[in-house]
Amino acid sequence: MGRTVHIIGAGLSGLAAAVDMASNGYTPVVHEAGPQAGGRCRSYFDAVLKTRIDNGNHLLLSGNRHAMDYLEKIGSRETLKGPSRPVFPFIDLKSRERWTLQPSAGKLPLWLFDRNRRVPGTKASDYLEPVKLAFARQGKTVGAVLDKSSVLYRRLWEPLAVSALNTTTDEGSAALFWAIIRETLGAGGQACLPLVPEEGLSESFIDPALAYLAAHGGEIHLQHRLSRLQFDGGALRGLDFGGTIQLIDPNAPVVLAVTAPVAAGLVPGLKTPQDHRAILNLHYAVEVPRREPGFIGVVGGTAEWVFQKPGLLSVTVSAADRLMDSDAETLAEIIWSDLREIYPLPESMPAHRVVKEKRATFAATPQQAALRPSGKTRWQNLWLAGDWTATGYPGTIEGSIRSGRAAAALILKNA
Numbered sequence: 001m002g003r004t005v006h007i008i009g010a011g012l013s014g015l016a017a018a019v020d021m022a023s024n025g026y027t028p029v030v031h032e033a034g035p036q037a038g039g040r041c042r043s044y045f046d047a048v049l050k051t052r053i054d055n056g057n058h059l060l061l062s063g064n065r066h067a068m069d070y071l072e073k074i075g076s077r078e079t080l081k082g083p084s085r086p087v088f089p090f091i092d093l094k095s096r097e098r099w100t101l102q103p104s105a106g107k108l109p110l111w112l113f114d115r116n117r118r119v120p121g122t123k124a125s126d127y128l129e130p131v132k133l134a135f136a137r138q139g140k141t142v143g144a145v146l147d148k149s150s151v152l153y154r155r156l157w158e159p160l161a162v163s164a165l166n167t168t169t170d171e172g173s174a175a176l177f178w179a180i181i182r183e184t185l186g187a188g189g190q191a192c193l194p195l196v197p198e199e200g201l202s203e204s205f206i207d208p209a210l211a212y213l214a215a216h217g218g219e220i221h222l223q224h225r226l227s228r229l230q231f232d233g234g235a236l237r238g239l240d241f242g243g244t245i246q247l248i249d250p251n252a253p254v255v256l257a258v259t260a261p262v263a264a265g266l267v268p269g270l271k272t273p274q275d276h277r278a279i280l281n282l283h284y285a286v287e288v289p290r291r292e293p294g295f296i297g298v299v300g301g302t303a304e305w306v307f308q309k310p311g312l313l314s315v316t317v318s319a320a321d322r323l324m325d326s327d328a329e330t331l332a333e334i335i336w337s338d339l340r341e342i343y344p345l346p347e348s349m350p351a352h353r354v355v356k357e358k359r360a361t362f363a364a365t366p367q368q369a370a371l372r373p374s375g376k377t378r379w380q381n382l383w384l385a386g387d388w389t390a391t392g393y394p395g396t397i398e399g400s401i402r403s404g405r406a407a408a409a410l411i412l413k414n415a
């Protein structure tokens with residue numbers, strides 16, 4: 001049996017840390033407050049829709065290399081499905097135009113010279129504008145750097161930035177958006193293949209990780225909430241689970257992979273992002289004939305991305321704080337009328353579920369980004385992970401997996 005590593009939180013960041021530690025001969029013991037692993041990336045049975053749904057629709061791109069490595073390691077890369085070429089269908093609900101953005105498969109952006117593969121109303125040179133993000137000064141927002149009056153801004157950069165940052169372009173960090181562009185669109189078509197879980201988030205990201213940990217002698221304790229950390233000098237010496245204390249050897253590593261507000265409450269003096277942004281998801285129990293690739297971007301409506309799943313249409317609205325106080329039925333009706341513009345659907349709504357995640361991710365503003373701590377703490381055996389730590393990426397699957405892997409790498413380097 002290898003050395004024990006305690007991991008607090010079984011979201012993606014905690015599981016990514018646990019998987020990397022297990023593959024390096026450690027025995028991970030994971031403590032999760034909730035009744036289910038996965039945190040903000042999980043699936044569950046919904047009694048109204050009578051089917052399993054994801055807590056939020058998640059879209060990945062093949063350029064999310066840490067996420068891809070993690071999936072390879074836990075053996076579930078093949079459970080993510082998508083088209084063999086990069087294709088992104090869009091509809092503009094104001095003009096009723098439809099188009100499909102089709103970047104070239106290789107690194108050379110030859111697609112830009114074919115107007116049928118670009119956004120209507122744009123020219124090839126417009127697509128160079130994001131390079132300005134790379135040179136933007138610290139503290140700049142996307143909206144301050146890109147030309148907000150351009151067609152491409154409204155039809156591409158804004159929808160991409162809002163969904164990637166979960167923050168409006170007037171507030172969202174230019175540097176964080178550049179990180180996304182650089183590693184996806186900027187890296188060529190092979191980095192832009194859209195991927196969604198064939199079954200569900202838990203089946204792709206969580207259950208195979210739990211199986212991997214079990215196969216490596218790891219343990220997971222659900223409904224095991226950490227209430228306090230006990231320190232002694234420069235080391236963490238105890239984990240307090242509501243009065244039951246687990247003593248910790250000063251050389252035994254512990255990864256705290258909880259949300260930012262929880263971490264700030266547990267670790268003395270820790271500064272973290274405190275401002276969050278909401279995501280709204282709506283699920284309708286309806287079957288429509290499948291249109292490849294199974295999702296569509298929406299401009300000019302309230303819906304932003306629509307995902308087709310067996311027996312379901314699921315809609316995502318990011319940076320949705322403005323909608324959080326609206327009542328669920330009103331929101332369901334507004335989005336249903338957007339959907340009726342896209343698919344042949346009846347006027348009456350089918351069974352539906354509205355899911356408001358008020359604190360879906362940290363606000364990816366320059367100010368909040370400046371508060372992100374690294375994975376290292378002033379205690380020799382305590383490490384941090386979470387999508388809110390300084391990964392250089394926004395609060396995403398890729399960001400959370402990066403954070404967990406970075407914490408594991410720091411521990412291994414210091415061992």
Ligand SMILES: Cc1cc2nc3c(=O)[nH]c(=O)nc-3n(C[C@H](O)[C@H](O)[C@H](O)COP(=O)(O)OP(=O)(O)OC[C@H]3O[C@@H](n4cnc5c(N)ncnc54)[C@H](O)[C@@H]3O)c2cc1C
Nearest residue numbers: 009011012013033039040056058059226387395396397400
């Ligand atoms: C609705 C929604 C849609 C999203 N869409 C996308 C998308 O399309 N693409 C994308 O890349 N990302 C998306 N994200 C973001 C992505 O889901 C998150 O960045 C990622 O899941 C965060 O993982 P994490 O491990 O950092 O945090 P969490 O998942 O929050 O994990 C923290 C874990 O710690 C546990 N915990 C908290 N306190 C304690 C305690 N005291 N003791 C023990 N355990 C504790 C929690 O229960 C939780 O399981 C979306 C998020 C939401 C909410």
